[in-house]
Amino acid sequence: MKKKETFVISAGFIMILTLTGSVVGGGKQPCNRADIYEKCVLTFNQSMAAVDYQLKCPWPTTRQYYIKLLLCMEYMANITSCPPAPSTHEVLLKIHQVYYLLCSHMMDPDWHLLVLFIAPCIILTFIIPVFFHKFKLYENTFPKYD
Known part of the structure; x- marks a missing residue:
C-alpha cells in the first residue's frame, strides 16, 4: 500500500511541475528558424530592396534597418526556445x-578632408621656426642668481 501512495504522490508531483513549468516559462514556442527568417529577415530584405547595395556600401543609410533586424531577431529568440x-x-x-x-574595402577620404587634416600640420611646421626666430626664443636666457 505504501508503494502505491508513493507512486500517486510522485505522479501528482510530476504533473504539478509540468504544469508549473509551462505557465512559468511563459508558453515559449518551439525553436523554428523559419519563423525568424519569415518575420525578421524578409522584412529586412524588403527594406534593402530600395537601396543600391550592389554599387556602393549602404551602411550609413541602412543602419536603422539593421538595428530593427537585430531587435527582431533578439525578440524572436526570447519568445522561442532557439539559442x-x-x-x-x-x-x-x-x-x-x-x-x-x-x-569591407577601405576608401580614401575626399581631397578636401585630406587638406583639412594635413594643412594645419604643414602650416605649423613653417610657423613655429618663424615664431621662435622673431621672439628670439632660441636663446637660452635664464635668470642669473649672484
Whole structure:
C-alpha cells in the first residue's frame, strides 16, 4: 500500500511541475528558424530592396534597418526556445555576405578632408621656426642668481 501512495504522490508531483513549468516559462514556442527568417529577415530584405547595395556600401543609410533586424531577431529568440547565438550569427553572416560585401574595402577620404587634416600640420611646421626666430626664443636666457 505504501508503494502505491508513493507512486500517486510522485505522479501528482510530476504533473504539478509540468504544469508549473509551462505557465512559468511563459508558453515559449518551439525553436523554428523559419519563423525568424519569415518575420525578421524578409522584412529586412524588403527594406534593402530600395537601396543600391550592389554599387556602393549602404551602411550609413541602412543602419536603422539593421538595428530593427537585430531587435527582431533578439525578440524572436526570447519568445522561442532557439539559442540566440548560433541562429543569429548564421543569419547575420549571410546578410553581410549579400548586402555589405562592398563595406569591407577601405576608401580614401575626399581631397578636401585630406587638406583639412594635413594643412594645419604643414602650416605649423613653417610657423613655429618663424615664431621662435622673431621672439628670439632660441636663446637660452635664464635668470642669473649672484
